[in-house]
Amino acid sequence: MWTFLVVLAVLCGSSQSESINKNLVNKNIERIIDLSSQLVKITSTITLENTGTDPVLAFHVYTEPNTIGSLSFISARDSDKTELKLTKIKDGEDIYKVKLNSPLNAGRTTNVVIEYVYTNALTPYPVSITQKDRQLVRYFGSHYFYSPYKTTKQSTTLTLNSRAIESYTKLKPVSQSDSTINYGPYHNIESLTHDQMTVHFESNAPFLSVTRIERLIEISHWGNIAVQENIEILHSGAKLKGAFSRYDYQRDTSGSHHSIKSYHTALPAAAHSIYYRDSNGNISTSQVRIKKDWIELELRPRFPLFGGWKSSYTLGYSVPSYQYLMKSASGQYLLRMRLLDHVFDDMYVKELETSIVLPIGVQNIKLNLPYDVERLPDTVTHKYLDTMGRKVINIRKTNLVEQHIQDLEIIYNWQPLLLLHEPILLTLALYALFVVVIIYVRLDFSIHKPEHSKKE
Template identity: 70%
Template sequence: MWKSVVVTLLLAATTLGAETFSKNLINKNVERIIDLSTQLVKVTTTITLENAGKDVETNFHLIPEPEHLGSLSHVSVKDALKQDLKVHQVKVDGKTAYRVNLRSNLAAGRTANVVVEYVYTHALESYPSSITQKDKQLVRYFGDHYWYSPYKTSKQTTAVTLASKNIESYSKLKPVSQTESTIKYGPYSDIDAFGIDQMIIHYENNSPFLTVTRLERLIEISHWGNIAVQEDIEILHTGAKLKGSFSRYDYQRDTSTTHHSIKSYKTVLPAAAHSIYYRDSNGNISTSQVRTRKDWIELELRPRFPLFGGWRSSYTLGYSVPSYQYLYKLPNGNYKLNMRLLDHVFDDMQVDELETSIVLPVGVQNVQVSYPFEVTKLDNEVAHKFLDTIGRQVIKLKKTDLVEQHIQDMEIVYEWSPHLLFHEPILISIALYAMFLICIIYVRLDFSIHSKKEEHSKKD
């Protein structure tokens, strides 16, 4: 009997503690903008939340469209003051959802405005999947006319921004209108929770469909005043594949600025970057150009050949920055490094896989790492550089499916003794001293077979 009572209490506690969707909240007004002008799908939604119940609400839930859940790369929410709200991925009723904590409690009968941003990668489908060198690139987008939400929506409008006014077709859930490269849907009223009505848009999009399939980022920290950064990058044109052979003659004659091939792209480097190099497997690529701007350095990268759909390329980019801009000494004597886990590769980039390695100075201890978002920490390694007898600790981090919104600083705090600066100079001094000593001893030694006395006696 007592066992059954305990089991009942445990089940009741589990049920009470389970996360559920609030029945008090409704979307009083939803204004959604879907940006389809690049290879990414960016959805910005302004929501007026209303508490129609009697209890105070402290959070609300978001659910991405089920069709694009696997393509969702970034989620962020801001309040009316444009301050970020904390977002946590959770499971509710077997569905993947995001719980958003409100900055202040939402009382009964009150409203709150929030702005939700979704960024999807690989959410546009090339249709047709293969095109010739002179064809335009057409893509299809499959979405939802309604804002997918666990709450009822009273009113909603949607504006879709396209890359071109050349539209093959689009779904027409009335009321709907088209102006140039913008399609407006709505207003729609009284939409049930989890309401779905498929949206299909087929249009021309010749923006660069360039994907970084793998990026290996190496950061070497030195207390001598320099931080060296090197990136090994593999890129792939993920647009419509090239059908037929490539003609260099036709390509050079084509003066169109809206071509689906990729001739070059621009990378943004820190303003203090110096000693910049850019090379591939054949050596340095001299066609690249470096332009100094006010707050950054613009590097125009031009591959050795234009990239069409399905074509790949790889290269290495490296530079150095002064350490005083990123490395700080704390009051307790520890050191703190603030540096980006991922940096800008090109506009509207999508990175399938990132692996960042941070090589710390010799002799660091008690390393603490803070991440701007969830990453996978790989096993630490030990690297041996020039004259390293102790070795340097290497922190390795991995992350998949990244976009520009992931360009954020990580924080590394560690203990380090300044006298270790003399570790390598002392080793060099000892090595030079030993070399000169060996030379002196070698010069003074006599390696002849006959002694000098025998030579003198023969002369006499």
């Protein structure tokens, strides 16, 4: 009985600590919804006011009910552009608790910027089009900022990909100018108010999705880190209806087309030994351009991609290890590399699997990750002249965008004497080979004796 009461008290206390503070009010909200790419990027600038008597240390952020599962990235920062800590408080629902860097005192206001990135939030309509048709998409959102707090004033600006707007909901006041739609200002909006917004417009932005990336990072203390990526891509826009005509495609000189001819990948500035091939071999139409801070690789598939079409290829390169691998005074090694790298602008990655192959004989491995991932079981692989095997750390993550291009850290202990492991094995192998050859040459395997031995 007492155990039950204690558990009940703990649960009630936890529920009370996560309760919504009704003394908080959204004094003003300015939303910018960017629909110019395949991703939906929403930036909400909130002026938060504390109308109560006690200081406030945190507040809650909700996402719209129809976007659950589509949210890929969310971040918060204050007016000084300092990141605020976000904590998801309930699984299955996109509800977050944002901790302020300093308490919000009674009667005071503070500005907070919340950024959202949604995937699969733009749907082609119609879902199938011919080669010459325009690609139209629809966006479903809310005229009001979905919040657990009352909002005094709010306005929303939509930025589209083109001026060709088929239709949009007209909740007054609303205005349109070229490729921009302005909603509001709206006043005195109750908490958790949702009013559907629909926009139907033309978009020829590349609807290119990476269905899967297998990223392999191989660490060598001989001074090189090899990176290889097996990438599967899909045109996730309106599917192509009917046959494809190469003749009509070459005659179409308009710059606005829903097919994808090529795209650009950014590689590290120190990358070398770059290769790019598909199942048929090397693709010579790719081009490498040296930029100031990175290397730009233009990738052109063997055929243009239309809606529903797929392609796959392998991209690899090497970088010097001294730029990513450091040694501390205590003798530990620190590897800092990107968990996910740039594939193309405004990318959407459905599934990523990163494998890090560590050197032989590493110990006391510690892994620091920039965000939550699925840690797969570690494996062991054998390379050339490996008798001990090399440990492989495997990581999986789904629903990623450019904001997920962040560094992971691996800390481990390793003895430099292990560099001699392979040279010693090679020396022993050559020595054994020479011994076998010497013995073979000196032995006589003939059945009968030579003639000169008989005369004696």
